[in-house]
Amino acid sequence: MSIQTFQLLQTEDIDISHMNAREHHKQLHILPRLHTNSIRKTLRVTNIVIIIATLLPFIISNLYYSIILNQYQSIIKNVYSANNLSSRLQDEMYTTIWNVVSGKTKFEDNAQYQLINNIRDRLNELENNATSEDNSYLIRVARNTLDTIEGYVNKIGENILAGLPVRENERLLGEIRSVSELLYDVIQKFIAAEMEIAHIQNTKIQRSLELMTVFQMILFTSILAFLIINYKKLNRSINIPIYRLKTMASQIAQGDLSIRVEKPEISELDDLTDSLNTMAEKLGMLIAQNIQKQQNLQKAEMKALQAQITPHFMYNTLDTILALAEAGQNKDVVTTTLALSNFFRLSLNKGRDWVSVGEEISHVESYLSIQKMRYGPILDYKIDIDKTMLNELMLKILLQPLIENAIYHGIKQTRRPGVITLQGSLQTDHLVFIIEDNGLGMEDSALEHLRENLSHYDVSNPESGFGLYNVYKRIQLYYGTNEGLFIESQYNKGTRVTLRLPIITDSNKMQTPV
Incomplete structure (x- = not known):
């Protein structure tokens, strides 16, 4: 062997x-010193950059979409609540007060006031959730209109207590119907305004999606370019020192100590x-x-x-x-x-x-x-x-x-x-x-x-x-x-x-x- x-x-x-x-x-014979970075440091910086470049847009986009989505959901909730309120105005307001005027319901039962207070609570809720000052103003107008209706109801109560003819209360009921229609119109304006804002929010979401797509493409291209540059740099930082050491080993092998x-x-x-x-x-x-x-x-x-x-x-x-x-x-x-x-x-x-x-x-x-x-x-x-x-x-x-x-x-x-x-x-x-x-x-x-x-x-x-x-x-x-x-x-x-x-x-x- x-x-x-x-x-x-x-x-x-x-x-x-x-x-x-x-x-x-x-x-x-001293080979020149190399001015390169540590491999671990380079890899660490690369990893940090990639993590930040990946997570930061994700976090920002999530926060942005969460805010927009919350606003959009609030608008939808307002529209749904306002629509429900409009239905009650059309179906319950006139009927409830007519039952009081016609004697089917006693005024002392306060059914009319319960309805008015319920509507007022709903209006207060809509004002608190309104997405703009103009919409809040519309709710305040609606609340003032409701106060007018309540004033007519109070007058009907006084007429009933005074024993005045029903004809007088029927005239007041006509006024209440007119004012109720006005209140209905105000709420419909509020609904239309909220829907317009919803449309604007939807447009923003679509536009942001388009921008985010473009941004992600740019980000991906930037990360790719960064990786390529960093790979070449890292490759040089490894190859050059090893080549120098290889040269030294070769010269030592040839007897140059x-x-x-x-x-x-x-x-x-x-x-x-x-x-x-x-x-x-x-x-x-x-x-x-x-x-x-x-x-x-x-x-x-x-x-x-x-x-x-x-x-x-x-x-x-x-x-x-x-x-x-x-x-x-x-x-x-x-x-x-x-x-x-x-x-x-x-x-x-x-x-x-x-x-x-x-x-x-x-x-x-x-x-x-x-x-x-x-x-x-x-x-x-x-x-x-x-x-x-x-x-x-x-x-x-x-x-x-x-x-x-x-x-x-x-x-x-x-x-x-x-x-x-x-x-x-x-x-x-x-x-x-x-x-x-x-x-x-x-x-x-x-x-x-x-x-x-x-x-x-x-x-x-x-x-x-x-x-x-x-x-x-x-x-x-x-x-x-x-x-x-x-x-x-x-x-x-x-x-x-x-x-x-x-x-x-x-x-x-x-x-x-x-």
């Missing part, structure tokens, strides 16, 4: 003093930018330190300098982020960016070689999350770690190269979806990790050849298994054991790698390789 290789530092013939002098005078990128003022990319700048700075420092150390160590030591961060992986990841941004998948951009930032942060680990098992697992999860985003349904993974071992210390970046090996030389070599399983358990005085994949696997001869390469690695041929050798040799150097890595494989079924690490109890053993 072929193994994905890390870049080796070629340090045998490097003149340290010459390199330090050159680096001392080398000026840092002097490049720096200022913060692009996009909060989602701040951590990634800081991590990349810190990485470049730390890499420069670590290279100088590692050169000094490699004079005293074997060529196979490879202290996880370039193994900590694979430029090819970083370059491909930023390509993936850029593709997601161009597709408008902003949520996936944020998720992948945060995963990459966490990956870099844990990789650097402030220059320390030892981390907790929990931190190492977090580092692997970040790596797998990025690869899952890249390969989609082709790749799946499961992680099952005993919680009692999370605080134990281990040498950093031992699991990620094995996971990477399983992906690139196991899963990718098949044409079917693959699953990588990572298990961790605490066994007496050892930390045991098992990395298993259902990829291509290896034939027995290839497996045996790979096992031999672990102890007789040819540094002139990095394609022969540098990733596994790196892990094997670092376990040997830091833990002092040759039994830390064991490989099993079956062709067309998959590969199983077991990592068995002694538990560190003496902090002095963490300082330098064994």
Whole structure:
């Protein structure tokens, strides 16, 4: 099985003093700062504008239609009440008073006054609900006319009490009929005036509907234009900073560690930018330190300098982020960016070689999350770690190269979806990790050849298994054991790698390789 290789530092013939002098005078290349808005802020402003632009016209139109509708209903109520009153004037007024005059109803029963008071109450109600001052005036005229009728009724009562002839009351009844007709006419004028106002209100409603339709079309066009402009702005605010970071990663991959990128003022990319700048700075420092150390160590030591961060992986990841941004998948951009930032942060680990098992697992999860985003349904993974071992210390970046090996030389070599399983358990005085994949696997001869390469690695041929050798040799150097890595494989079924690490109890053993 072929193994994905890390870049080796070629340090045998490097003149340290010459390199330090050159680096001392080398000026840092800083990419210009980007003046763009935060993605979250832009999205928040967009959402607020859309909500306001949607709700405000809706609220205003509802309030306006509620007011107009209430006025319209009040007019209809007035018209209905006035029509009912007109019917009573025609049907009841003359009949009730005639019954009093003719003696069918006693004057003392006050039926005539009850009718007059009822009509007066209805007139008062119409005046209170009148929609204009002119209409209120008509009701006041009608009430004065009713007062005149009441005066005639009082006169009829006086005539009956005085015992005057019926003929005199009949004359008064004729007057009452004339005045009642006048009252009827006044109420009909009131009805006509209210109907005219109703017609005006109806015209206003129709006109407002037309205006609202035009306004909604303009609003929709404005929102659409705003969204298009905002989309382009947001697209630029994502693509440009990511392109700058991609350029930086590409130059770092080519060996230019002097490049720096200022913060692009996009909060989602701040951590990634800081991590990349810190990485470049730390890499420069670590290279100088590692050169000094490699004079005293074997060529196979490879202290996880370039193994900590694979430029090819970083370059491909930023390509993936850029593709997601161009597709408008902003949520996936944020998720992948945060995963990459966490990956870099844990990789650097402030220059320390030892981390907790929990931190190492977090580092692997970040790596797998990025690869899952890249390969989609082709790749799946499961992680099952005993919680009692999370605080134990281990040498950093031992699991990620094995996971990477399983992906690139196991899963990718098949044409079917693959699953990588990572298990961790605490066994007496050892930390045991098992990395298993259902990829291509290896034939027995290839497996045996790979096992031999672990102890007789040819540094002139990095394609022969540098990733596994790196892990094997670092376990040997830091833990002092040759039994830390064991490989099993079956062709067309998959590969199983077991990592068995002694538990560190003496902090002095963490300082330098064994």
